[in-house]
Structure formats: C-alpha cells, structure tokens
Amino acid sequence: MTIINKLTLILCGCIILLPHAIFAQQSEYSTLPPPRKLTTEQAKVAEKNYQKYCALCHGADRQGHVNDHAPSLRSKSLFESGVPHAILRPISYGRVDTAMGGYLDEVGGPMTLDETWDLTYWLFEKAGYQRLKLSTNPIQGDIKRGEQVYQKECATCHGIKGEGVTAPALGNQSALAHNTDEFIRHAIRYGRQDTPMKSFKDKLSSDNINNITAFLRSKASGWKMGKTVLKAFPTPDKYVINKQGDDPHFKLSDDMFVSSDDLNAALNSKKKMVLLDTRVPSVWQTAHIAGSIPFPYYADLNETVEGIPKDVQIVAYCSCPRAAAEHTINKLRRKGYTRTAVLWEGIFGWIQMGYPVMRGDIEDIANK
Ligand code: HEC
Ligand code: HEC
Known part of the structure; x- marks a missing residue:
C-alpha cells in the first residue's frame, strides 16, 4: 500500500468517525428508528x-x-x-x-x-x-x-x-x-x-x-378512575332555552362581550336565548353551562345553524377564554346572525366565579 493510500484511509476513517464521536459526547441517549411514514x-x-x-x-x-x-x-x-x-x-x-x-x-x-x-x-x-x-424507569429524587x-x-x-x-x-x-x-x-x-x-x-x-x-x-x-358516558346532544327543538321568556337585553362591551354576572342573572330569570359551547364536544361532555349546545369552532355552519333562529339572543363561550367563541360569532355575523355575543370570562372564568355547570355523566367506577 502506498503512503498516499494509507493517508487516504486514515483520513477517511477520521471523517467517518468524527461526527459519531461528537454526537456520542452530545447525547447520552440512543436513537429510535422513525415511525411509520404517512402516505x-x-x-x-x-x-x-x-x-x-x-x-x-x-x-x-x-x-x-x-x-x-x-x-x-x-x-x-x-x-x-x-x-x-x-x-x-x-x-x-x-x-x-x-x-x-x-x-x-x-x-x-x-x-x-x-x-x-x-x-x-x-x-x-x-x-x-x-x-x-x-x-x-421512574426517576428517584427528594x-x-x-x-x-x-x-x-x-x-x-x-x-x-x-x-x-x-x-x-x-x-x-x-x-x-x-x-x-x-x-x-x-x-x-x-x-x-x-x-x-x-x-x-x-x-x-x-x-x-x-x-x-x-x-x-x-x-x-x-x-380517580372515571368512566365517561357520552350524553346525547340536544336536538334542534331544544336549542332555544326559556322559549316563553323575555329577551335578556344584554349590554355588550365592544359590541361583542357579555359578562358572566349578566349571563347568570339572565339565566336565573329565565330569559330567552341560545347558548353555544364552541369547544371540542368532548369537553362539553365533561362540563358545560346548562342548556348549551355543542357547537365546535370548526363546525361547518351550513350544517349546524339549522334550528337557530335569527331573532333570538345567541351567547357563545369557550375556554380560550374567548378565541373559539369569537371565531364562531364572527362567522355567524357574516351569515346575518346579528343578535350575538361572547361570554367575556369563558367557561373557566365562569366556574371560577362559582357559577354552575353540568358536570356531564361521569360514572365513578370506584363506587361500583
Ligand atoms: C418563564 C416561564 C417558565 C418557567 C420559569 C418554567 N417554565 Fe416550563 N414551560 C414553560 C412554557 C411556556 C412551556 C411550554 C413550552 C412549549 O412547548 O411551547 C413549558 C414546558 C414545560 C414542560 C413540558 C410540559 C409538557 O407537557 O410537554 C415541563 C416538564 C416544564 N416546562 C417544567 C418546568 C420546570 C420543572 C421548571 C422549573 C425548573 C420550569 N418548567 C420553568 C414556561 C416556563
Ligand atoms: C382551545 C385551544 C386548543 C386547541 C384547539 C387544541 N389544543 Fe392542544 N393544547 C392546548 C393547551 C392549553 C395545552 C396545554 C395544556 C396543559 O397541559 O396545561 C395543549 C397541549 C397539547 C399537547 C401536549 C404538548 C406538550 O408539550 O406536552 C399536544 C400534543 C396538543 N395539545 C396537540 C393538539 C392537537 C393535535 C390539536 C388539534 C387536534 C390541539 N392540540 C388542539 C390548547 C389547545
């Protein structure tokens, strides 16, 4: 073998080994193969x-x-x-x-x-x-x-x-x-x-x-182990709550927002309205404001507005605290629903203030 060949071999060896040496120093973990590739x-x-x-x-x-x-x-x-x-x-x-x-x-x-x-x-x-x-393995510590x-x-x-x-x-x-x-x-x-x-x-x-x-x-x-029993969604004839009640006449801030205090007062005095829960429906299943309809922010309005009258006050809420509800209300407004509002504090704010929610139907396996 000529000197040049030997040198080339050594050089190549170094080039191949070098990145491995650096990588091994940087990481104490070995790697996993990538998962299945999507079509x-x-x-x-x-x-x-x-x-x-x-x-x-x-x-x-x-x-x-x-x-x-x-x-x-x-x-x-x-x-x-x-x-x-x-x-x-x-x-x-x-x-x-x-x-x-x-x-x-x-x-x-x-x-x-x-x-x-x-x-x-x-x-x-x-x-x-x-x-x-x-x-x-679990990590031990104080x-x-x-x-x-x-x-x-x-x-x-x-x-x-x-x-x-x-x-x-x-x-x-x-x-x-x-x-x-x-x-x-x-x-x-x-x-x-x-x-x-x-x-x-x-x-x-x-x-x-x-x-x-x-x-x-x-x-x-x-x-706590709990088993979720999925509740049936309300049918369109149930969309309007307190059908015989008066209009709530909300005072909206920024032409958009209603406070939890005002909404709670209106619900207590049986005012007529439609409540939209704009989160993913799985969370409606665990806790929602009574009377609300699951109406996720990603819903296709052409399929979901059926049963929602244009002349009744609509209030939408989410937990964002407002992003998903505002997104939905803006879509509804573009469709001509003008009597619309967003709950300012969102559902977690509502809960935090002590206002009631339906906890959905969680069965406690531990008690069975
Ligand atoms: C300046 C605010 C801030 C401080 C201080 C901070 N974190 Fe975070 N931490 C975050 C944010 C924001 C994320 C989410 C980041 C993301 O992925 O977008 C996060 C993510 C994490 C996650 C990953 C959670 C998951 O589900 O993926 C862990 C674990 C975590 N932090 C632990 C800690 C611990 C322990 C400390 C204190 C030693 C700490 N953090 C200090 C802001 C902070
Ligand atoms: C309404 C807002 C919202 C939407 C919509 C949402 N997420 Fe999240 N997501 C969150 C928040 C907030 C957290 C952190 C929750 C926590 O642990 O406090 C999170 C956490 C996560 C985590 C854990 C990340 C980590 O660092 O541990 C993943 C993964 C995730 N989301 C994926 C998704 C995917 C995929 C979708 C769509 C199918 C989605 N999310 C839709 C708000 C959202």
Whole structure:
C-alpha cells in the first residue's frame, strides 16, 4: 500500500468517525428508528385536520402560544422525546381541566383513532427531528427538596400547585398519567426550543432536576378512575332555552362581550336565548353551562345553524377564554346572525366565579 493510500484511509476513517464521536459526547441517549411514514393521502388528511382543529390555539405553523398558552408543536425536545404517546394521548384524550380537549371519537371528539395516530406522525414528520430512546424507569429524587426548587424556579409560569399560569399544567393528572419521568426530565433539561421554556441543564444540578421530577410525579396520586358516558346532544327543538321568556337585553362591551354576572342573572330569570359551547364536544361532555349546545369552532355552519333562529339572543363561550367563541360569532355575523355575543370570562372564568355547570355523566367506577 502506498503512503498516499494509507493517508487516504486514515483520513477517511477520521471523517467517518468524527461526527459519531461528537454526537456520542452530545447525547447520552440512543436513537429510535422513525415511525411509520404517512402516505401522501394520509398526510393530506392530517394536515387538513391540523388546520381545522388545532391551528386556533397551536398556530398555523405549529409555533404554539397563539391562544391559551397552547404549547409549540414543533420543538426539538418535544418531538425527540414525545412520539408517539406524549403527543398522541393529549390529542386523543385531552388534558382534563385545561383548554386541551380530547379529539378522539370515543370521548366525543371528531377524529378516528387512525386519524389521531396519523396526526401524531404528521407533526413528527413536519418537525423533522430524530426520536431518542428514553428509559421508562421512574426517576428517584427528594420530593421535599424538589418542591422547594419548583416553587422558586417554576411556579411563576407553571403555578404554585402546578395548575399552569402561562405554561402547561405540570400537576395535571391526565398529563402525569401519559408522560413518563424521563419525558418530564428531558423537557426540564433541554427546555422547549423557541418558547419561554428555557433549558435548566446548566442552571440546576442534576440532583435538583431529579428532585423536581420526583416532586411532580408525586402529584400523580389521587387520580380517580372515571368512566365517561357520552350524553346525547340536544336536538334542534331544544336549542332555544326559556322559549316563553323575555329577551335578556344584554349590554355588550365592544359590541361583542357579555359578562358572566349578566349571563347568570339572565339565566336565573329565565330569559330567552341560545347558548353555544364552541369547544371540542368532548369537553362539553365533561362540563358545560346548562342548556348549551355543542357547537365546535370548526363546525361547518351550513350544517349546524339549522334550528337557530335569527331573532333570538345567541351567547357563545369557550375556554380560550374567548378565541373559539369569537371565531364562531364572527362567522355567524357574516351569515346575518346579528343578535350575538361572547361570554367575556369563558367557561373557566365562569366556574371560577362559582357559577354552575353540568358536570356531564361521569360514572365513578370506584363506587361500583
Ligand atoms: C418563564 C416561564 C417558565 C418557567 C420559569 C418554567 N417554565 Fe416550563 N414551560 C414553560 C412554557 C411556556 C412551556 C411550554 C413550552 C412549549 O412547548 O411551547 C413549558 C414546558 C414545560 C414542560 C413540558 C410540559 C409538557 O407537557 O410537554 C415541563 C416538564 C416544564 N416546562 C417544567 C418546568 C420546570 C420543572 C421548571 C422549573 C425548573 C420550569 N418548567 C420553568 C414556561 C416556563
Ligand atoms: C382551545 C385551544 C386548543 C386547541 C384547539 C387544541 N389544543 Fe392542544 N393544547 C392546548 C393547551 C392549553 C395545552 C396545554 C395544556 C396543559 O397541559 O396545561 C395543549 C397541549 C397539547 C399537547 C401536549 C404538548 C406538550 O408539550 O406536552 C399536544 C400534543 C396538543 N395539545 C396537540 C393538539 C392537537 C393535535 C390539536 C388539534 C387536534 C390541539 N392540540 C388542539 C390548547 C389547545
């Protein structure tokens, strides 16, 4: 072998080995093969579903934080650690008590199981990152110490009780039921790129990151098993509530908004109106204002306005607190429905103020 050949061999070897060496140093994780690739047709349907159902909050470009501090659906750390389940499960079942409803038909949503899987993989393909192999083992840590660090470093955005203020509800039991310890720790270590969630890898010790993870996990207890029994939707003859009542004569602010106080007073004195719940119907199933019709923001008005008279006061609400309701009311106004309003505080504000909702029909399996 000539010297030149030998040199070429050594050089090539280095070039081949070099990126591996760098990569191995950067990441302590091994990678997973990419999941099933979508056919062109599946990808088209997934994209359509995304724009129809998700863009309202997560943004047309999956950038997040358009409404309701809905997280980014294109960050590196989410897609390398979350496919399929940490992404599929919230799409299918939602996160109870947050604005994220379930989109699977079994819980009252508009999508089939295949469609929720395809949407998960479509998001993955669009994000374009490699999946990492994360351990599913629990992470050990000092829960008490974790709580102290959590309150100091995380509570401003995630809430004192992990209820979510400007960021996801980390103490949410459906999130904790879906997300593994490693998924949570990965997010804390690496942050979520291009969002307010910064990386804590260089700010907190790895012990403290483990402590916080263990603390968050400890909040998963108390999860109560419940079985949802889907309620039948009201039929058009039930759309107008208090048919014999007087008009509520609401005073709207900005020609659009009615307050929870005024709406509650009008309902108590049996005023005539139509109430639209503009969220995904799965959340109407769990809690809604009595008398409201499920009327999701993505509904095709040509199919859904039948039975809604033009001369009756319509009030729409959502949990955004207003985005989905305003979107719907603007569509209705363009169709000539002028007696329309949006509930200012949204349904969570309404609940917070102590006004009543129907809790849907949750059967408690524990009591059976
Ligand atoms: C400045 C506000 C802010 C602070 C402080 C903050 N976070 Fe976040 N965090 C966010 C936001 C916003 C997101 C959602 C980002 C996205 O994906 O769009 C997030 C996402 C997360 C997620 C991912 C949740 C999921 O379901 O995917 C975890 C876990 C998390 N944060 C943990 C923490 C912990 C632990 C701390 C404290 C050490 C902390 N965060 C501090 C704003 C914050
Ligand atoms: C009404 C607003 C809204 C709509 C519409 C909505 N989401 Fe969400 N989504 C949220 C919020 C808010 C969260 C965070 C909830 C929490 O944990 O506090 C979230 C969380 C998620 C998560 C978890 C992300 C993470 O970082 O852990 C995924 C995945 C998700 N949504 C996907 C979707 C998809 C796909 C659709 C459409 C089928 C959709 N969402 C529709 C508001 C919405």
